[in-house]
Amino acid sequence: MPSAVSISRLYKRYDDLTVLNDIDFEIPKGCFFGLLGPNGAGKSTLINIMAGLVNSTEGSVSILGHDVKRQWRQARQSLGVVPQELVIDPFFSVIETLKLQSGYFGCRNNREWIDELLDILQLTDKVNTNLHKLSGGMKRRLLIAQALVHKPSVVILDEPTAGVDVELREVLWKFTNRLHQNGHTIVLTTHYLREAENLCEQIAILNNGKLAALDSKTALLARYPYRLLRLTLTNPVIKIPDFLQDKVQTISENELVLRLHRDHDQIGAVLESLRVANISFFDLHTQEPGLEEVFMSLTNSSNK
Ligand SMILES: Nc1ncnc2c1ncn2[C@@H]1O[C@H](COP(=O)(O)OP(=O)(O)O)[C@@H](O)[C@H]1O
Ligand SMILES: [Mg+2]
Secondary structure, three states: OOOOEEEEEEEEEEOOEEEEEEEEEEEOOOOEEEEEOOOOOOHHHHHHHHOOOOOOOEEEEEEOOEEOOOOHHHHHHOEEEEOOOOOOOOOOEHHHHHHHHHHHOOOOOOHHHHHHHHHHOOOHHHOOOEHHHOOHHHHHHHHHHHHHOOOOOEEEEEOOOOOOOHHHHHHHHHHHHHHHHOOOEEEEEEOOHHHHHHHOOEEEEEEOOEEEEEEEHHHHHHOOOEEEEEEEEOOOOOOOOHHHHHHEEEEOOOEEEEEEEOOOOOHHHHHHHHHHOOOOEEEEEEEOOOHHHHHHHHHOOOOO
């Protein structure tokens, strides 16, 4: 059985710039897959190659076994892409856009599905509105509907929540969860790691055009052998004792966050050295690491 997406020895270069560098992985059918990485990592380029919008320099990508270059029509038919940029033809109305898109994919008599999409995305009362009159959020809803008119089995969302309000986020997650439950493969790109943490089963981390990690979310989180000790300080810290220097995650006037190794650091010993150093606090709690910490240790960057 072919994977939903198969990427093999993929390179993309623009002159001297290598944007994708030997990318090689599979996305299993039915998976909720997260493609993560800092801005400029190459996520959109990879997605655009999957969608046949950008040509790779070397290597291949196939969607459900269809090569995106040689069998682009079948590949395209299996895929729905919600792009990062809001590109929309302003001359049409919502319903005209969706009908045109259906025609492009050869879908006739899908009005029922279109109505369902409009309903789920809360666009029903905008059905005859011209696109230039839609707000940014409404345009994004339409892009989502547009990507789904042909019920593609693989759905790719490129940063769908960037600049989106809370309400639309809720609608979006409910909807993608439903698609996932109905057997669709979902590929989600986001730099909001908390979202990926809640939703994705498998995760690929891209950094500088290279695959920095590929694993299940659980295994990825388990790879990081630290937990955080968060202390609410009574007074600002004047000097961090040497013993704790390499354990400081962040420090501010009223909070000190220490990164403790799960096996090697004992909280008792750490608290004792804080007492000896006269660092006093009125609250403390420990926190298990999230994807943010894993991500930072893998990419050596803050995720901005
Ligand atoms: N058409 C292009 N010409 C030259 N460089 C490009 C082009 N498109 C993207 N890039 C570069 O490729 C890198 C990856 O971009 P992109 O795939 O958009 O990253 P991401 O989506 O992870 O933020 C960036 O350095 C970007 O400037
Ligand atoms: Mg991008």
